[in-house]
Amino acid sequence: MRETAxxxxxxxxxxxxxxAYNLARWLTRSDVDASDVVQEACLRALTYFDGxxxxxxxxxxxxxxxxxxxxxxxxxxxxxxxxxxLEIESAVEAAATLAGIAPPDPDAxxxxxxxxxxxxxLMAELPHPFREVLVLRELEDMSYRDISEVLGMPLGTxxxxxxxxRGLLKEAWARRSSRGEIDGV
Numbered sequence: 001m002r003e004t005a006x007x008x009x010x011x012x013x014x015x016x017x018x019x020a021y022n023l024a025r026w027l028t029r030s031d032v033d034a035s036d037v038v039q040e041a042c043l044r045a046l047t048y049f050d051g052x053x054x055x056x057x058x059x060x061x062x063x064x065x066x067x068x069x070x071x072x073x074x075x076x077x078x079x080x081x082x083x084x085x086l087e088i089e090s091a092v093e094a095a096a097t098l099a100g101i102a103p104p105d106p107d108a109x110x111x112x113x114x115x116x117x118x119x120x121x122l123m124a125e126l127p128h129p130f131r132e133v134l135v136l137r138e139l140e141d142m143s144y145r146d147i148s149e150v151l152g153m154p155l156g157t158x159x160x161x162x163x164x165x166r167g168l169l170k171e172a173w174a175r176r177s178s179r180g181e182i183d184g185v
Contacts, residue, residue, distance in 0.1 A: 006046075009045070009049045009052075012052065012057040012061075013042060013045055013057065015057070016057060016061045016062070017042075019058060019061075019062060020041065020062060022140065023062055023065055023066065023069070023135055023136065023140070024038050024065055026124070026132070026139075027066070027069040027073070028069060029124060033076075037068050037072050040068050041061070041065040041068040041069075044064055045061060045064045055149075056146055056149065058140075058146065059142070059146040059149045062140075062142075062150045063149065063151075066132065066150060118173075118176060119169075122169055122172045122173060123169065125172065126168055126169065133147060133161045133165055134162065134165040134169070136151075144159060
């Protein structure tokens with residue numbers, strides 16, 4: 001990287017470090033590991049900054065963070081790497097439909113301060129493909145198009161996966177609610 005590019009890199013990447021850390025924390029499930037992953041991702045981003053073409057800086061950095069996270073998880077926690085298939089995704093959706101559960105809307109759930117801890121627990125239990133899309137949309141407030149760019153998947157897949165993630169979150173919420181674990185609902 002040219003030394004003259006460093007200030008430009010800082011302008012592009014530094015404003016998004018909180019989002020990068022947030023995504024890494026949700027994917028690694030560890031504050032310490034998330035810090036390490038973000039540091040590694042930033043070094044990669046800085047090293048290859050000459051390839052940055054001025055697109056959305058947040059999406060660009062989060063793509064690098066996501067890829068770095070998955071490489072880190074494969075090296076350090078191979079048991080966390082779960083095979084993901086459309087068959088599993090379809091089975092989960094069918095089970096939720098058959099249950100006929102109508103819990104509160106996930107957007108409303110995310111806004112309830114007293115149940116924030118429970119929402120965090122439920123999100124942490126989601127499989128990676130669902131958790132990452134939910135984190136990017138609901139916590140990082142990214143557009144579907146930007147999420148598509150970060151995850152490297154078609155827009156329709158992002159929308160479908162987000163709907164399924166919300167459905168899984170609703171189902172888990174309903175299970176906890178039926179067991180009396182949720183106050184004031």
